[in-house]
Amino acid sequence: MTTGAGSPVAESPELHALRTEVRTFLNEQLAALTFVPAVDNWMSGFDPEFSARLGQQGWLGMTLPAAYGGHDRSPVERFVVTEELLAHGAPVAAHWIADRQMAPGILANGTEEQKQRYLPGIAAGTLFFAIGMSEPEAGSDLAAVRTRALPHDDGSWTLNGTKVWTTGAHLAHAMVLLARSDGDAGDRQTGLSQFLVDLSHPDIEVRPLRSIDGEAHFNEVIFHDARVGPEALLGRRGEGWTQVMRELAFERSGPERYLSTMPLLRAWAAELRRSGATEEQRITLGTLTAQAWALRRMSLSVAAELAGGRRPDVRAAMVKDLGSAFEGDLVEAVRAACATDPRRTGDDPFARMLADSMLHIPAFTLRGGTNEILRGIVARGMGLR
């Protein structure tokens, strides 16, 4: 498969070989029944053993330097690996946040001690992170963050406040926390700092929240005067907003923003190959595949921008807006065109996957920033206020 001759993101023989290697590995894992393909498995498929296996393959921390356990590979190589994992519905949730944004975030802003402490575990697939940005009164309006980091003379901090919708905090080892270190909520984007906090801390309470599918993927996380040392501060005091915005480019731009439901499309295509397809089903399958291909080109171009050291924030917002809407549209289109009733129980894996897909739809256009907010970013990128 190539992405077009002369394209800056054309798939070279090396990339193609990497893709083949990942596919072979995943097919072996499927044959060994180490996982069952599922939609949205980058959020809900928490499997530490599978993550460690990927670490052993050298497919985590790919863009990190070897000095920190990484593999000195490019964002486009990482893209190829993540794309295959997502399309196969592999259980990658345990390491996803750590590998996607904490690896580059700590590399860019961390002290040498923080890099040594966290990066090798991330690359090995044994150290998992949660993101502590959102709060009950600060979601879209993230600058309204009220969680307080009170500084002490010895450089330590006392953390107080509540985070919410914190994916995987009940299972992760650590959290990156956005808190107000200076001033008050009226100061908005100034006075915010980031902290790396171990979630085993006795004064941090993690309360799982159940979502519509009955599973607990995210949490409320409460800081009860949690004292942390000076080494918890990530980057510069007061620079939290700028650091978080850079992190969000990684959080929003990846192929998980249009591939969450791709395992359903693949499963449906397999069903149609077995049963035969009507004209209408062929058209639906072809239309969805063409849309996915266009989104893939957009997402790849963001990976290429990151590889070039640029900041593709506006393009990342576009990919997430279009891609996350596509993830839900795909489910609705397959549901309308297929001959199967969605069922969460029973022995038809396709009916179960269809039902699970439907229950995940509401999350797609919310998590990582809602589509309304992303459209605002795109409009501002066009010079509009």
Ligand SMILES: Cc1cc2nc3c(=O)[nH]c(=O)nc-3n(C[C@H](O)[C@H](O)[C@H](O)COP(=O)(O)OP(=O)(O)OC[C@H]3O[C@@H](n4cnc5c(N)ncnc54)[C@H](O)[C@@H]3O)c2cc1C
């Ligand atoms: C599955 C899932 C996982 C998540 N995981 C995490 C996580 O790990 N860590 C974390 O920190 N957060 C996480 N979140 C939180 C997510 O980032 C927020 O839900 C999101 O930013 C929206 O914030 P909110 O829920 O407070 O909604 P609100 O900000 O209250 O928005 C409500 C509605 O109003 C609209 N709206 C708000 N402001 C504007 C505006 N200015 N213009 C137009 N429309 C507007 C929004 O688009 C939305 O439709 C997760 C959310 C979900 C659903």
